[in-house]
Amino acid sequence: MERINVGVLGATGMVGQRYIKLLENHPWFKVTYVAASPRSAGKLYPEAVKNRWLIGADIPDDVKNLTVQDANEPKLALGKCRFVFSALEMGKDEIKALEAAYAAEGIPVVSNASANRWTEDVPMLIPEINYSHLDVIAEQKKHHGWDKGFVAVKPNCSLQTYMIPIFALIKAGYPVKRMTVTTLQAVSGAGYPGVSSFDMIDNIVPFIGGEEEKTEKECLKILGTVQNGKIENASEPVVSATCTRVPVIDGHTASVNLEFDLPEDKKPSIEQILKVWEEFTSLPQELKLPSAPEHPIVYREEENRPQPRRDRDTEKGMACVIGRLRKCSVFDVKFVALSHNTKRGAALGGILNAELLKAKGFFD
Amino acid sequence: MERINVGVLGATGMVGQRYIKLLENHPWFKVTYVAASPRSAGKLYPEAVKNRWLIGADIPDDVKNLTVQDANEPKLALGKCRFVFSALEMGKDEIKALEAAYAAEGIPVVSNASANRWTEDVPMLIPEINYSHLDVIAEQKKHHGWDKGFVAVKPNCSLQTYMIPIFALIKAGYPVKRMTVTTLQAVSGAGYPGVSSFDMIDNIVPFIGGEEEKTEKECLKILGTVQNGKIENASEPVVSATCTRVPVIDGHTASVNLEFDLPEDKKPSIEQILKVWEEFTSLPQELKLPSAPEHPIVYREEENRPQPRRDRDTEKGMACVIGRLRKCSVFDVKFVALSHNTKRGAALGGILNAELLKAKGFFD
Amino acid sequence: MERINVGVLGATGMVGQRYIKLLENHPWFKVTYVAASPRSAGKLYPEAVKNRWLIGADIPDDVKNLTVQDANEPKLALGKCRFVFSALEMGKDEIKALEAAYAAEGIPVVSNASANRWTEDVPMLIPEINYSHLDVIAEQKKHHGWDKGFVAVKPNCSLQTYMIPIFALIKAGYPVKRMTVTTLQAVSGAGYPGVSSFDMIDNIVPFIGGEEEKTEKECLKILGTVQNGKIENASEPVVSATCTRVPVIDGHTASVNLEFDLPEDKKPSIEQILKVWEEFTSLPQELKLPSAPEHPIVYREEENRPQPRRDRDTEKGMACVIGRLRKCSVFDVKFVALSHNTKRGAALGGILNAELLKAKGFFD
Amino acid sequence: MERINVGVLGATGMVGQRYIKLLENHPWFKVTYVAASPRSAGKLYPEAVKNRWLIGADIPDDVKNLTVQDANEPKLALGKCRFVFSALEMGKDEIKALEAAYAAEGIPVVSNASANRWTEDVPMLIPEINYSHLDVIAEQKKHHGWDKGFVAVKPNCSLQTYMIPIFALIKAGYPVKRMTVTTLQAVSGAGYPGVSSFDMIDNIVPFIGGEEEKTEKECLKILGTVQNGKIENASEPVVSATCTRVPVIDGHTASVNLEFDLPEDKKPSIEQILKVWEEFTSLPQELKLPSAPEHPIVYREEENRPQPRRDRDTEKGMACVIGRLRKCSVFDVKFVALSHNTKRGAALGGILNAELLKAKGFFD
Structure with a gap:
């Protein structure tokens, strides 16, 4: 060709x-x-x-x-x-x-x-x-x-860390009602020269202009449905985001707590969630698009992963890498997600x- | 003397x-x-x-x-x-x-x-x-x-970033029902040699052994009451914590989302919360203890604060420095808090x- | 007053x-x-x-x-x-x-x-x-x-790490003929925003515009003598400098190799050099100027010092902190020097x- | 096969x-x-x-x-x-x-x-x-x-940054008499956990145990000749090394000043040196060994290179990447060299x- x-x-x-x-x-x-x-x-x-x-x-x-x-x-x-x-x-x-x-x-x-x-x-x-x-x-x-x-x-880019895993759950019949998200974002997201080194040595900055608004709003359009040639936004999940900048070159990490929009007895178990993520695949995989990851969601069993430098290049930098899925005392579950902000993102x-x-x- | x-x-x-x-x-x-x-x-x-x-x-x-x-x-x-x-x-x-x-x-x-x-x-x-x-x-x-x-x-140490501000709210008549917390913790908290530099250059680690359990549980004893010579633990707030390690020498930062245990119309406004924090003082201040901060809670108006390197030494390293207090779309309010982990913490x-x-x- | x-x-x-x-x-x-x-x-x-x-x-x-x-x-x-x-x-x-x-x-x-x-x-x-x-x-x-x-x-600022120790030697009767210097300079020297964080995470930059020329030339004017109301530049030491930028907030470090302008049998021993440095004091000390360090030159015995974060604030940030003085196989001696670039420098x-x-x- | x-x-x-x-x-x-x-x-x-x-x-x-x-x-x-x-x-x-x-x-x-x-x-x-x-x-x-x-x-590993370029010059008829070298070495060279993050945030360490001795001595064996089944060490260049540790994951950088063992009028010009390096090739290239770089020496024209993160992977991490070749006021020439310490090194x-x-x- x-x-x-x-x-x-x-x-x-x-x-x-x-x-x-x-x-x-x-x-x-x-x-x-x-x-x-x-x-x-x-x-x-x-x-x-x-x-x-x-x-x-x-x-x-x-x-x-x-x-x-x-x-x-x-x-x-x-x-x-x-x-x-x-x-x-x-x-x-x-x-x-x-x-x-x-x-x-x-x-x-x-x-x-x-x-x-x-x-x-x-x-x-x-x-x-x-x-x-x-x-x-x-x-x-x-x-x-x-x-x-x-x-x-x-x-x-900040959404990419968790939107596919969230969508996989929704599609599997586990709608998500609300989420709190704290991101730890890489400096490459700010372009060049972007963030001053004076702010990124022995420091983090707990603010990225405009980022939280995008993080909170964009997911509703992405999850929307086409009606009469237009996109009708979804109404959930409600997201509350805090976006921070950390001294990492590439790879945004997100700490996510979420609540399902389901009665207690219908909520998925940890094992069910892992299964949904493991089996998730979609049209880009079916079409074998050249840049599509074979596994869009990769779960890491180690207790201290995902980490930006180690995991960002998983599946050519196109996977959402997740770890630390566990019960949440406030909502239902919580986990840590990572994606390569300048590749996937x-x-x-x-x-x-x-x-x-x-x-x-x-x-x- | x-x-x-x-x-x-x-x-x-x-x-x-x-x-x-x-x-x-x-x-x-x-x-x-x-x-x-x-x-x-x-x-x-x-x-x-x-x-x-x-x-x-x-x-x-x-x-x-x-x-x-x-x-x-x-x-x-x-x-x-x-x-x-x-x-x-x-x-x-x-x-x-x-x-x-x-x-x-x-x-x-x-x-x-x-x-x-x-x-x-x-x-x-x-x-x-x-x-x-x-x-x-x-x-x-x-x-x-x-x-x-x-x-x-x-x-x-991880608690110190937000316990005093939370207590100030409770004491002012605004009990807190539940909180999600993501911490970005400094390496000095791990002792020496502690965290390898190989894990802290172009990287963060989204896990600190045992830290989340401590963060979630200890606040209930701290907020407990003495009854019959023993401490009865408090029953709220319920805390869900994710603790991460970032390349910072000193100063733990926390991203906090919280919900008050109050009917909607009794919940404090942003201004009321700021006033509570500004006015908060306690016994150590009254006794003028040598290491007590004059202001235990310091609020920063700048949109990008608190930051570890800039703010950790506020009030000799004994203040909780807070910023970014704002409405939370999921709970009631959210904010960023910081304290010096090896001084106050x-x-x-x-x-x-x-x-x-x-x-x-x-x-x- | x-x-x-x-x-x-x-x-x-x-x-x-x-x-x-x-x-x-x-x-x-x-x-x-x-x-x-x-x-x-x-x-x-x-x-x-x-x-x-x-x-x-x-x-x-x-x-x-x-x-x-x-x-x-x-x-x-x-x-x-x-x-x-x-x-x-x-x-x-x-x-x-x-x-x-x-x-x-x-x-x-x-x-x-x-x-x-x-x-x-x-x-x-x-x-x-x-x-x-x-x-x-x-x-x-x-x-x-x-x-x-x-x-x-x-x-x-780059000169401050070694000019006082060099002068102390000259004044003590040990003129310096030539020196090779490699500096590892802090980002604060570049102002704000200065160096991009994209260049200072998992990286060093082996170039600072104009810095090597200044480092090589300025010492000759500083060591000059006043004649007829004008400064006559000194003719030695000849300095060859390579200036690099490293991920440090404050504190320039220099690796110095030097040759004395003396016959072999007149060259100072390591002990004699240490004595010269220990005893060095000058007019600012005599006048007790408020910002003058009590000891302008501080020598550290530890094998791995000086280090920017640990040593830059020695004597209120006004000392030249030196370590690792040892014989040089190419010249006479070599050592590592440090000073606080935004305080002394x-x-x-x-x-x-x-x-x-x-x-x-x-x-x- | x-x-x-x-x-x-x-x-x-x-x-x-x-x-x-x-x-x-x-x-x-x-x-x-x-x-x-x-x-x-x-x-x-x-x-x-x-x-x-x-x-x-x-x-x-x-x-x-x-x-x-x-x-x-x-x-x-x-x-x-x-x-x-x-x-x-x-x-x-x-x-x-x-x-x-x-x-x-x-x-x-x-x-x-x-x-x-x-x-x-x-x-x-x-x-x-x-x-x-x-x-x-x-x-x-x-x-x-x-x-x-x-x-x-x-x-x-510290030698790899400059030994091939030095050898190329010697082989081309430009023997090197003496060199001063200051290295800026990556943390991966110390293994894992290796260097503490407490020493590598807002800091450098101007000492690596045993490294300077190896850097100074090993080149003489490498440049030696086989006589009667044994290796006779070379007698030059004399090297004086200062080895430092910097917050870089992979890639050792060296600042090198060198003097040729030649009369003034036989010393190579900058252009001649660049030509020697550009043309250098050896047995591994001839044999097309799988891990051999096509170009063992890569010269970068930019004024601020080589840099570890950008250049360490040149030629699969097997090249010596050089930049900033220029006249030296003390010796003959100086330059900055880089190699990937865990690949080539x-x-x-x-x-x-x-x-x-x-x-x-x-x-x-």
């Missing part, structure tokens, strides 16, 4: 760089177009990121000879790539407008940005959970009068979205 | 060293006796801790010339000190027996160890909260037939206990 | 904040004037540094009510302070011009900036070494036609300079 | 685990035998390392079903493996005796331990440098009366030694 040409918007930023690195040897996609701010436009990619290449030692060969284009000019991408990954770093309104402009030109946008997460007819995808939300894209196109273009997004999650879209014919 | 001679058991370990450092210029107490394992006995203190002095640059002058004694021989302490701080590091049963042996010799033991925390007639003190538990000491002495000796202990907390005991005549 | 009113230029930056913190209870100086960029001008100081107060928990009370002034307007400082500490963060040429403008208004400038370090008639002071360079100030005033104003500076070093100037009548 | 069965001695320790992990998919070797202390003997490997598996998330499948044998019983290995990797952690004399005992049983030992580094007829191999030292093995066998068994070792270096031995027929 010939690889599809793809573009990366915001290609010089940290998330953009990750897309480029993760697509290095991708079986389906090939980076042929890179765009960034006007300041970088016109420079060869290596020159544009000079001394700021953050992801491993070297820039992939494919991209070394690409000239950076002005991301503000969607027309420049025409004929250069079939769709774009958006890792734009600008104001929300600008991103929203610009992503729409690409779509209007017939260039689908698979976005990492938060700008369009709450746009009603834009699916916010975790492919294992809500692939059915792809159905709203037809409505989106129709509404805007777009032919081939559309926008699809992914949710915030950002660029590789975006690539999985694109793979799903490709498999479902959205780039034909 | 002449200073009282005191001893330190387990004087060469990390907590023992902290006692020695924090007592360096204490107005009431003077370290005149140091005891440790038979291996160290007979050596001058500096020689016994050679290359293992962990607390600041230098060993206090007072202690430089003391010869380490065998901690297993309580009789050796007779005439050398009026009471001892216990920072023993041994098996629980051994510590329990040894602390009793000191008490039997007429030497009171102010202990940092967990061995006697659940002994019925041993008070587990946080002086701002349960100074009334001192009343069980008379019963303890009577029960054992001890004359001057007795044992008093302090609770686990360990040695200086023990010293405050001793100051309370002294002020109340227990060393007369 | 009444305290002298002083101003801080660049008061909202990291070094400016340190001046304010370190002057909190200074016996001679009182901060009565704070100036920063026009953006901060007109705001109360706490508002101007909102969420960016970096130095300990709280802003000193003295300064809480000061309104920030525009640092670009020297006339505003007239009558408000007797002299200013300059912690300006701008381009070199701007700083040079602005410091001169303050001096021209009759306001002496004690500067932390590098802009005037190579101005011929500006002394670059380490009070224990080259207090005699104060003699060029008269020439400086005359040359510019300034009456009371002048500029005095301090050298780069920056703000407190600047304060010591001001104390020397005060004691010598330069503010009369 | 069928894979050769190999054993790992000290299989449960950190280096042993690394051998097992790195041999997971090795094209030539297959782990069929694991041995450790009597305490572990008899347990299945996963049980023996319970909660102490340090290298990535999971134990390789091949090894999951192996039962740990007693490493003190060489006879147990007979018929189970063709040779063993020694990652023994015991006293030097015990290791020396035990490695000899395996050799005596006809089982070659490729060792990571330091015990036999100075045994006269044991080669201390860096395959790119001194493959000719294999010639002493015949003598070794003869001397001991061994048939198939022998011992070969690798040098200390330990287990993968040992595997490369075994590959060389295999290619040269030593296991036939």
